[in-house]
C-alpha cells in the first residue's frame with residue numbers, strides 16, 4: 001500500500017517513456033524531466049461545458065462501440081518468479097464498457113496480472129488476448145498504442161513539468177508526426193501540438209484539476225497528482241484503462257469523489273480494470289469482480305454475489321478452506 005509522500009516513485013517515468021512514439025534515443029531526454037514544453041500564452045481557458053469536455057476527452061467514439069463484447073481475455077495466464085507462481089492459470093474476460101474489479105488479499109497476484117496485461121512481464125504460460133489480437137511478445141509501447149493505459153500504485157509523474165505538460169506528453173502515443181516533422185515543426189506537427197494542448201486542458205477539466213494546469217506536478221496535492229495520473233493515462237486514448245489502487249491514501253470524501261470520476265470515465269466510453277483494496281469503493285463502483293488468492297482465481301461474479309461468496313470471505317478473513325466447505329454443506 002502506498003500513501004502521500006511515498007518515496008521517490010513520483011518521478012520514475014520508465015513507462016511514460018515507453019508510452020511515447022519517440023525512438024529510444026529520446027527516452028533519456030524525457031526521463032530528465034523536460035520542463036516548459038507548453039507555452040502558457042498558447043493555452044485557451046479550459047472548456048467548461050461538460051458535454052464538450054466529454055467529447056474532447058474521448059474523441060474516438062468507436063472506443064464505446066460494441067458495449068458488452070469481450071475486449072480483453074486472459075487464458076491460463078501464468079507468471080512464475082523462480083519457484084514462486086505469482087499467477088496460476090488465471091482466465092477472465094473484460095467486456096467493453098464495464099468496470100471490472102480485480103481484488104484479493106496482499107500478494108494474491110493482482111499487480112502481477114496488471115503487469116502481464118500491460119507487457120511489463122511476459123507470461124510464463126497462457127495468453128492475453130486484447131481487441132482481437134494476442135499480446136504475446138508485444139512491447140509496452142505497442143500495447144499502449146493498441147489501447148491499454150494504466151496508472152501505478154506509486155504515482156509516476158514528471159515532477160518539474162506542469163500538470164498540462166504531463167498530460168500533453170501522454171498524447172504523444174497517438175501523434176503521427178515523424179521525428180523530422182517534429183524537428184522542422186511542420187504544419188502537421190504544429191496542428192498536433194495545438195490539438196494536444198486543447199485536449200490536455202479538456203482532460204484536466206474532466207478529472208477536476210483544470211485550475212492547476214500550470215502548476216508543477218510536484219506541487220500538486222497528493223489527490224490531484226492521482227487525478228493527473230488518470231488524465232495522463234486517458235490522454236493516450238485507451239480502450240482499456242487499468243487503475244492500480246487509485247484510492248490508496250485517500251480520505252472518505254476523496255474516495256467518494258474518485259468513485260464519481262471512475263463512473264464518469266466509464267460513461268464516457270472507456271472500459272476500466274480496477275485493482276483496489278477499499279471494499280466499499282470496489283463494491284460501489286464495479287460491474288463485476290474477479291477475486292484472486294495465492295495467484296489463483298477463486299471467484300468471478302457480480303459484486304453482491306462476491307460479497308456473499310464463502311471462499312472470498314475465507315480468503316479475506318483467513319478462515320481455513322475446509323471450514324468454509326463444512327459451513328457450505330451444513331457441517332460444523
Ligand SMILES: Nc1ncnc2c1ncn2[C@@H]1O[C@H](COP(=O)(O)OP(=O)(O)OP(=O)(O)O)[C@@H](O)[C@H]1O
Nearest residue numbers: 001081084086104105106107108109110111112113
Ligand atoms: N518481480 C517479482 N519478483 C519476485 N516475486 C514477485 C515479483 N513481483 C511480485 N512477486 C511476488 O508475487 C506474488 C504476487 O505479488 P503481487 O504484487 O502481484 O500481489 P498483489 O495482489 O498485487 O499484492 P498487493 O495487494 O500487496 O499489492 C507475491 O508473493 C510477490 O511477492
